[in-house]
Amino acid sequence: MHLRKQMPAAVPIACIAIQLMMGQAFCDDHAKAKVTFKLLDVPSGQPTPAVVCIRDLDDGSVRLPPDGRVMKRVSLAEEFYRGISFHHDDHDWVGPPRKMLGKGDNNDRSYVYEELPSIPFWHEPVLYQTEPTFSITLEPGSYKISVARGMEYVPVVQKFAVAAQDQDHVIQLDRWVDLPSLGWFSGDVHVHHPTTQKAHQDFLLRYAEAEDLHVVNVLEMGHHRGTDFKQLGFGKEFRRRRGDYWLVSGQEEPRSTFGHIIGLNTTELARDLETYDLYDLAFQRLHDQPNAVVGFAHFSWNGCNLPRGFPWYVTTEAIDFVELLQFSRINTLDYYEYLNLGFRLAAAAGSDVPWGSTIGEVRTYVQTGETLDIDRWFAGLEKGRTFVSNGPALEFTVNGELPGSEIKANGKGKVSVRARAWGHPKVGVPELLELVSNEGTLHTERNTDGGSHELSFEMHVDIPRSKWLAINSRCDNGAVAHTSPIYVVVDGEPTWSPTKSQEIIRKQLDAIAVIEKEFADGNDIRSRAIQERLVRAKTYYAKLLEATRKSTRK
Numbered sequence: 001m002h003l004r005k006q007m008p009a010a011v012p013i014a015c016i017a018i019q020l021m022m023g024q025a026f027c028d029d030h031a032k033a034k035v036t037f038k039l040l041d042v043p044s045g046q047p048t049p050a051v052v053c054i055r056d057l058d059d060g061s062v063r064l065p066p067d068g069r070v071m072k073r074v075s076l077a078e079e080f081y082r083g084i085s086f087h088h089d090d091h092d093w094v095g096p097p098r099k100m101l102g103k104g105d106n107n108d109r110s111y112v113y114e115e116l117p118s119i120p121f122w123h124e125p126v127l128y129q130t131e132p133t134f135s136i137t138l139e140p141g142s143y144k145i146s147v148a149r150g151m152e153y154v155p156v157v158q159k160f161a162v163a164a165q166d167q168d169h170v171i172q173l174d175r176w177v178d179l180p181s182l183g184w185f186s187g188d189v190h191v192h193h194p195t196t197q198k199a200h201q202d203f204l205l206r207y208a209e210a211e212d213l214h215v216v217n218v219l220e221m222g223h224h225r226g227t228d229f230k231q232l233g234f235g236k237e238f239r240r241r242r243g244d245y246w247l248v249s250g251q252e253e254p255r256s257t258f259g260h261i262i263g264l265n266t267t268e269l270a271r272d273l274e275t276y277d278l279y280d281l282a283f284q285r286l287h288d289q290p291n292a293v294v295g296f297a298h299f300s301w302n303g304c305n306l307p308r309g310f311p312w313y314v315t316t317e318a319i320d321f322v323e324l325l326q327f328s329r330i331n332t333l334d335y336y337e338y339l340n341l342g343f344r345l346a347a348a349a350g351s352d353v354p355w356g357s358t359i360g361e362v363r364t365y366v367q368t369g370e371t372l373d374i375d376r377w378f379a380g381l382e383k384g385r386t387f388v389s390n391g392p393a394l395e396f397t398v399n400g401e402l403p404g405s406e407i408k409a410n411g412k413g414k415v416s417v418r419a420r421a422w423g424h425p426k427v428g429v430p431e432l433l434e435l436v437s438n439e440g441t442l443h444t445e446r447n448t449d450g451g452s453h454e455l456s457f458e459m460h461v462d463i464p465r466s467k468w469l470a471i472n473s474r475c476d477n478g479a480v481a482h483t484s485p486i487y488v489v490v491d492g493e494p495t496w497s498p499t500k501s502q503e504i505i506r507k508q509l510d511a512i513a514v515i516e517k518e519f520a521d522g523n524d525i526r527s528r529a530i531q532e533r534l535v536r537a538k539t540y541y542a543k544l545l546e547a548t549r550k551s552t553r554k
Ligand SMILES: [Zn+2]
Pocket: 252, 255, 260, 297, 298, 304
């Protein structure tokens, strides 16, 4: 222990002499050893890339392969702006060390996390990608390696001691759940990185493999002056694939003081500076592209001016999904309110890397059937065949139908609900499973003794009127998951809450009034166009209010 501190100056020369006598290569001033790790994917028996952190247990420092140097600083957003290159023939390749804990300054990790960890089960200050087999040269001492491969694998933490000899370790990465075998394929709806160079695409594909993240939506990001994170192109011919891992280009654009819009699976960059913050037109430009899916970003934390735009633009009924989970935060409060107005919004999750720590730290699971058909993945997302998670797995059906489904009912019967949340002690054990609806929480299951890694229930629910139904789960370590709703429709009535809607509509009108005031005196084209849209939204809410009142009287 502490050999390097106690060793007198003369000793290294002796060390060199001994090593030379033994035919070994030149050793520097400390007796270092090479530690080789082989990361093994247990289900396939194949070596796999993964995300790693190696730390010196004496001083807590993070060590980086291949030379074992102490990490001086974490990677910054600007490296992602420029683009990170990966080369298959570089066996010492190591990805950028991503900040996972502690307050960020938005150059390294979004400030929105505050003190929350980026991944509930990851307790190291950073993570970085490595090759399936990699080596690190370390001086004698005590160390720890942490390895993960997304939330479906059991993370491994292993201590090791380094002495004079080189050593080899095999790290077994095994699944605790195989969601693809159940038809659920993971994706991240919000990743920023250029794809113009092949080495950039290779970086993202290798990253997807290391995180076992199947669909990486790489978004070109717009603003009034131009766009960043340039994509090579949009549409099927520009999709890139390595096995069951895909890169699909999309856009985060427009981004104005009314919030940020996401277009996925697009065929071209939809951008018009003349009508930049008239989002109904932006939605139209995106929906005009076959199979494009439209979302509103940052819903999870009400960020990037979302509250200034969402309350009125949601009335266009052109938003397919919201980012319900991002930066370890989930926003059920607002989600339930919009569902209670009868809007159908799919639950999605996006990391927003490089402001999020790592791709797939929050995941959108889409049901595509047994194999990953990328077109079905986007069609499923649009329909809301989804759940979001940063830990536990969910299963939820109503009368055997999946999230996103509409079930017709006659108002006299019941529906049969099956719900299940399960996890792993090293990823998160569900302590709560809830069935929620427009009539509030209908059922709660709690893990009281912590003995089981699973919560589940089956029940029958009365359907006298239209209902949305969804489940959510929370784990002992703060990990969360939530499904999109299943909509049970009686007499063609929306799945709103007639009793709660008046109060919710009042909140929307208050938000609209703020923007109205801001543009009240404007007589330019943009101000007039915004005024017009605010009037449209108010008319929409007036009709909605009247309809829900009628519905209560019924
Ligand atoms: Zn954004």
